[in-house]
Each structure stands twice: as C-alpha cells, then as structure tokens.
Amino acid sequence: MSAPIEVFFFPTVNGWKVTIALEEMGFPYTLTSVNIRAGDQHRPDFVKLSPNHRMPAIIDPDGPDGKPISIFESGAILLYLGRKSGQFYPEDPRARAEVEQWLMWQLSGLGPMTGQLGHFLIYAPLLAENPDQLTYARDRYDREVKRLYGVLNERLEGRDFIAGDYSIADMATWPFVIGHSFMKLDIGEFPNIKHWLDRVGARPAVQRGRAAGADFAAQTSQISVAEKAASLKALFGREAAVAKT
Numbered sequence: 001m002s003a004p005i006e007v008f009f010f011p012t013v014n015g016w017k018v019t020i021a022l023e024e025m026g027f028p029y030t031l032t033s034v035n036i037r038a039g040d041q042h043r044p045d046f047v048k049l050s051p052n053h054r055m056p057a058i059i060d061p062d063g064p065d066g067k068p069i070s071i072f073e074s075g076a077i078l079l080y081l082g083r084k085s086g087q088f089y090p091e092d093p094r095a096r097a098e099v100e101q102w103l104m105w106q107l108s109g110l111g112p113m114t115g116q117l118g119h120f121l122i123y124a125p126l127l128a129e130n131p132d133q134l135t136y137a138r139d140r141y142d143r144e145v146k147r148l149y150g151v152l153n154e155r156l157e158g159r160d161f162i163a164g165d166y167s168i169a170d171m172a173t174w175p176f177v178i179g180h181s182f183m184k185l186d187i188g189e190f191p192n193i194k195h196w197l198d199r200v201g202a203r204p205a206v207q208r209g210r211a212a213g214a215d216f217a218a219q220t221s222q223i224s225v226a227e228k229a230a231s232l233k234a235l236f237g238r239e240a241a242v243a244k245t
C-alpha cells in the first residue's frame with residue numbers, strides 16, 4: 001500500500017473531484033483543510049503549492065520517480081491520478097482523446113461558466129453597489145450554462161457515461177451539475193443528465209468522496225454576520241456593499 005496522498009481541501013465542487021477520484025481509485029489519502037472562507041488559499045505556505053491561490057492541490061509522497069510531487073489544478077490532478085492508477089483514464093489513444101476532450105470541456109466551459117452564474121446569482125447581490133445592474137451578467141451566464149447543459153444532455157443521449165466507460169471526465173463534471181437547483185435550472189429539461197446524475201451518484205465511492213471533509217465547513221446559513229463579511233473579503237477582495245444578514 002502506497003503512502004497516503006495529502007489533499008489540500010475544502011468541500012467544494014473542485015475539491016470533490018479529487019476525493020471522488022481517490023475513493024474510486026482506492027488510494028489512501030489525508031485531508032488538510034484550506035478554509036477558503038477564512039483566506040487560507042492566500043497563505044504563503046499554500047501558495048508555494050498552488051500559485052493560483054485556489055484549492056485543490058495534492059502532495060503525493062510517492063511521485064513518478066519515487067520522490068514527493070505536488071500538483072495544483074483539479075484537471076492536472078485527475079490526469080495524474082488516472083495515469084498513476086491506470087484506472088478511469090484509458091490508454092488506447094482514441095479512447096484517451098475522448099476522455100481528454102470532455103475533461104477539457106468541463107475545465108474550460110462548464111466549470112467557469114457555472115462558477116460565474118453562481119457568483120452573479122448568490123454573491124454579486126451582496127457585493128454590487130447597484131444590484132439592479134446584475135441582470136445582464138445573470139442573463140449572459142444563465143444562457144451559456146443552459147447551452148452547456150444542452151450539449152451535455154445531447155452527449156448523454158444513448159450513453160451511460162460522458163466518454164466511453166465511466167472516467168475522470170464524469171468525476172470532473174458530476175460535482176458541477178449536482179447544484180443545478182442553486183443555479184435555478186430545471187433539470188427536468190435535461191432528462192439524460194438527470195439519469196446520469198443518479199447513475200454516477202449511486203456509486204459508493206462518489207458518495208464517500210462527496211462526503212469528505214464535510215465537517216470543514218459550517219453551512220453558510222449557520223455562520224455569523226462577521227464570518228460572512230470576512231469570507232466575502234477572502235473570496236472576492238471586497239466588502240459587502242450593504243450590510244446583510
């Protein structure tokens with residue numbers, strides 16, 4: 001059994017990709033909290049591992065040459081773990097290209113666009129000086145996320161998984177789609193996605209990965225006003241425009 005992989009983690013969409021992959025692949029791991037609401041992502045010791053000031057990151061004490069290796073960016077971590085385990089990332093070049101294109105689609109399209117839609121729906125109303133001006137941004141990201149859901153729904157027509165067998169492309173995408181109701185999306189409009197969400201969500205390893213580190217974060221509704229203000233500052237570098245509870 002290899003030495004545990006240390007995961008620098010907070011229970012969020014990008015963090016769950018890594019814990020789901022580790023659970024699926026059977027690697028032992030430990031979690032080190034990076035509380036992004038308290039600004040841990042900006043701590044110098046963490047930035048040495050993750051120069052982009054974002055979690056997740058990992059340290060594998062048993063890297064490719066037997067020496068420790070650190071990796072940031074969820075996509076790079078999934079590719080590394082797929083190569084290391086020889087699982088969920090096929091070696092056949094055609095099958096591999098299939099997985100990679102859908103992984104990149106998640107990393108460059110669905111992920112950032114969902115993130116922006118979430119920002120303009122949930123955080124921007126607290127931060128913007130004039131919340132009435134948010135309509136354009138909301139419409140723009142709502143339209144784009146719906147378009148991307150349409151692409152995924154089409155892709156899943158007649159398929160159980162996104163790219164051939166169950167793969168790291170599914171692991172990257174699933175955490176970003178489970179929050180569809182927060183994005184005010186009607187999943188009933190995307191029946192193939194709904195079935196795929198259930199199919200992937202029924203996997204015990206996915207459930208364990210999704211539950212990892214749940215105790216690191218209190219529900220936002222349970223934190224104090226002062227903690228909320230500090231978290232907005234840590235995440236977006238600005239104070240709430242209007243004091244809200």
Ligand SMILES: N[C@@H](CCC(=O)N[C@@H](CS)C(=O)NCC(=O)O)C(=O)O
Binds near residue numbers: 056073074075236
């Ligand atoms: N492209 C990065 C994005 C990572 C990312 O955005 N992580 C978020 C949590 S899901 C974060 O660390 N946010 C802290 C912040 O915005 O300051 C990846 O895929 O790993």
